Each structure stands twice: as C-alpha cells, then as structure tokens.
Amino acid sequence: MLRKILIVSLTAALILAGCSKKQSSSASNDVTEIRLPMGYIPSVQFAPFYVAVERGYYAQEGLKIDFDYRPETDGVALVGANELPFALVSAEQVPLARAQGLPVEYVMAWWHDFPVAIAAGAQSGIQKPADLKGKRIGIPGLYGASYVGLDALLNAVGLKESDVTLDSIGYNQVEALVSGREDAVVVYANNEPIQLKAQGYKANLIPVKDYVNLVSNGVITNEETIAKNPDLVQRFVQATLHGLQDTIDRPSEAFEISRKYVEGLPQADQTAQWEVLTTSIDYWRSKQLGVSDPTAWENMQTVLLDMGLLKTPLDLQKAFTNQFVLAP
Numbered sequence: 013m014l015r016k017i018l019i020v021s022l023t024a025a026l027i028l029a030g031c032s033k034k035q036s037s038s039a040s041n042d043v044t045e046i047r048l049p050m051g052y053i054p055s056v057q058f059a060p061f062y063v064a065v066e067r068g069y070y071a072q073e074g075l076k077i078d079f080d081y082r083p084e085t086d087g088v089a090l091v092g093a094n095e096l097p098f099a100l101v102s103a104e105q106v107p108l109a110r111a112q113g114l115p116v117e118y119v120m121a122w123w124h125d126f127p128v129a130i131a132a133g134a135q136s137g138i139q140k141p142a143d144l145k146g147k148r149i150g151i152p153g154l155y156g157a158s159y160v161g162l163d164a165l166l167n168a169v170g171l172k173e174s175d176v177t178l179d180s181i182g183y184n185q186v187e188a189l190v191s192g193r194e195d196a197v198v199v200y201a202n203n204e205p206i207q208l209k210a211q212g213y214k215a216n217l218i219p220v221k222d223y224v225n226l227v228s229n230g231v232i233t234n235e236e237t238i239a240k241n242p243d244l245v246q247r248f249v250q251a252t253l254h255g256l257q258d259t260i261d262r263p264s265e266a267f268e269i270s271r272k273y274v275e276g277l278p279q280a281d282q283t284a285q286w287e288v289l290t291t292s293i294d295y296w297r298s299k300q301l302g303v304s305d306p307t308a309w310e311n312m313q314t315v316l317l318d319m320g321l322l323k324t325p326l327d328l329q330k331a332f333t334n335q336f337v338l339a340p
Contacts, residue, residue: 049087064255073247118332123228124298128161132196134214150194227308302337
C-alpha cells in the first residue's frame with residue numbers, strides 16, 4: 013500500500029512563501045499583526061485562542077491575531093520559509109519538515125495527550141489493540157496524525173500494518189462505522205466519538221495515549237524568529253498559555269466566546285459541541301501547560317522511522333524547546 017504524508021516540499025514552501033510576501037506580520041502603533049494558520053475549520057476546539065483575543069491577552073502583549081484556517085501543511089511551509097512567524101500543527105509535521113530542510117521549531121504544546129483513538133462498535137469484540145488483528149480499519153488517509161497514531165498503537169502491541177486492512181475513507185468515519193463498512197475507524201477522541209454518541213451508536217474507544225506517549229498539537233515558529241526576535245515568541249506563547257488556562261478554568265465562558273468565531277455554533281447541537289470542548293480540555297490539562305515531553309518526541313521519531321517516513325534520526329534538541337513556556 014502506498015505510503016504518503018501530507019508535508020510539502022521545500023520547493024513548494026518557497027512557492028507559497030512567494031505568494032505570501034509582506035503578509036506575515038506588521039508593526040503599527042507598536043502593535044504586531046500576526047496571521048495565524050490554524051490547520052482546520054473554525055471550531056470550538058480553538059476556544060483558547062478565541063479567549064486570548066477576547067480577553068485581551070494578545071493585545072496586552074502588543075499583538076493582533078488574524079485567524080487563518082488554511083491547511084496545516086501550508087502553515088508549516090510558510091513558517092519554515094519565515095513568511096509567517098507561527099502556526100498550529102500536529103507534532104509529527106515538525107521532524108518531517110526538518111528532514112526536508114525547513115527549520116521549524118515547536119515552542120508550545122497545546123495538547124498534552126495525543127488525541128487519536130480507534131473506535132469500534134460495542135458489540136464488535138474489539139476492546140483492545142490486539143483485537144484489531146485481521147480487521148478492516150477505516151482511516152482518513154495514509155497521512156497525518158491519524159496514520160502515525162494508528163501505526164504507533166499497532167507497534168505498541170507487536171502488530172504491523174500488514175496485520176490489518178487499511179481503507180482510506182476520507183473524513184467519513186462515523187458513516188463508515190455505523191453502516192458496518194468498517195470493523196473499526198481511526199478517530200479524534202474529541203470529535204467522532206461524540207458524533208456517534210449523538211446518533212445513539214454505542215462504541216468502544218481505544219485511545220492511543222493509553223499505550224504510547226506521543227507529542228501532539230502545538231505552536232511552531234522557525235529558527236530565525238527565535239534567534240532574531242525571541243521576545244515576539246515569548247509574548248505570543250505567554251498570551252496563548254493565558255488563553256489556554258482561562259479556557260480550562262472557565263469552560264462555560266470560553267464556549268460563549270467561541271460563538272462569535274464559529275459560524276453555525278449557535279444553531280448546532282449544543283450538547284455535542286459542549287462535549288467537544290470539555291473532552292478537548294481533558295486532553296489539554298497538564299501539570300505544566302505548554303511543556304512538551306522529550307520522551308514523547310523520542311517516541312514520535314521512533315514511529316516515523318519505523319514507518320519509513322523518516323530515513324535517519326534527527327537532532328530533536330533542534331526540533332523543540334520549552335524555553336518560552338518555562339520562562340519566568
């Protein structure tokens with residue numbers, strides 16, 4: 013089965029950069045305007061960033077944030093080419109980008125726990141990773157965090173990709189599972205399981221985090237920004253952490269703030285959307301917000317090497333830093 017990963021090449025990055033000149037940030041009246049690629053559509057799961065804007069945490073740091081819901085890989089490319097200072101990405105994109113010469117660096121963990129999981133019908137008999145052997149598994153595609161998380165889970169219990177049948181089904185996991193087309197599907201714990209529950213479908217959930225510690229979504233910048241403008245990185249990270257802590261402490265208020273940014277949220281299933289937020293918060297909590305675990309990075313690199321997505325090990329000390337999170 014053909015392997016691929018959604019990470020653009022350096023050439024494509026430079027093309028994107030050329031199309032985005034003078035759009036990364038600008039200073040006016042001591043305010044730095046930052047366009048922030050989010051990697052997904054407007055969603056209540058971005059509440060920490062909406063809160064940081066609405067409560068003035070970015071403004072207090074002299075920042076004005078423009079949310080940009082472009083694909084994750086575009087954000088990686090533009091930050092790697094130093095055309096944008098920051099982006100939100102899933103962590104596996106960092107070593108993959110660095111392997112292609114893009115000097116991106118992960119500076120703040122947003123998700124403490126890796127949110128990918130396997131969902132299967134409650135009556136399927138699939139309750140643990142070993143039960144997946146010989147099963148048909150639906151996955152959005154052979155790329156991204158879903159693919160990496162599945163392989164990490166299989167490897168953790170001594171299984172290989174060849175022990176299962178993978179179907180690339182796009183983002184149709186709920187339909188594929190409910191209809192019986194797939195024995196199990198790869199999901200995000202804060203999304204599809206909630207949709208299944210809302211439909212009255214009982215599912216077993218196997219979270220990747222229960223079997224292997226992997227670094228997850230967070231904030232990236234690039235080496236040049238860190239070297240030449242560390243104060244900008246510090247201000248952005250600290251304002252974002254403030255929004256994250258506020259969301260964890262006051263989720264009801266964060267949910268209300270999100271209505272302003274997420275089109276259709278007032279008309280959506282409020283119970284389901286509230287559960288998306290609260291489930292996400294469970295994955296964000298940690299003893300030290302923003303810190304990423306070096307062991308989780310080592311585990312991530314091992315998985316990427318085993319999958320053949322990385323050819324040789326990288327110097328992970330250059331791939332991430334906790335200095336801006338732990339700064340006083």
